[in-house]
Amino acid sequence: MRAQLHEPLPGDAEERWKDFFNGERNAKYFAGLVGLLIEEVRTDYARMRLPYRPELNQPAGVVHGGAIATLIDTVVVPAVGSAYPRVPIMLTIDMQLRYLGAARECDLVAEGWITKRGKSTVFCQAEVRDPEGELIAEGWHTYRVIIPKSG
Template sequence: MNLDKEKILANIRERCKNTLMETLEIEYTEIGEDYLIAKMPVTSKVHQPDGVLHGGAMVALAESVGSAASYLFLNTEDFFIRGIEISANHLKSIKEGWVFAKATFIHKGRTTQLWEIKITDSEKNLISICKLTTIALPKSK
């Protein structure tokens, strides 16, 4: 990873202090030309009562990485980004280890954006697939 990408990742990690992302221990790990990857540990903190990763925690991870990707890849000097819809299909359960979320554009419009977020485990098994719609709203001058 080149220095610019490391600076971008460091900046986005800094912005997550005292937020849900810090609470869930979500860490942004890789940025590419059209994607962002984050990871989250699977511990009892994000389990549902029967000891597997809670679907809501996966959705929080998906929305976090998709929204952060919108922030990175869109003009946030003139616009602010908000998530307006998310859907998730949970395909496999996991009890421990790490999950990795990769957000990639499906549609990059001026006003709305559609992201696909695939959540996998350490062995690259697909755990969940999500779609997130974000909107770019003009900032007041």
């Protein structure tokens, strides 16, 4: 686990992110439909869980690649947002995935972290593992960050 490589968030930032995708707020967004849950957020790092349910399977009986891609794309959102005093607009502008294994009837855990920050572009990586620690998929992202104007 990479969490220990990243500093804890200050209290206010931790509060902002700990329930960002969990609970009622998440119910109205795609991450909630899929069922993603934030487990930990640190500076430039996040860990999320995709709880298994049969509806996430594809016909061969493994978790659908689209659900895994959603986990990879979403786990970096809190990592990207952790550097800002309020939640910015974050847009995926590039994402590359590599599937390395299949997941059958198990929760999946993803870790996402920042590899480089620019003024409005952030580069990220993510990994998805099964409960035994097998690497199921990995991804590389480029996000555009827009700070909303106060008003």
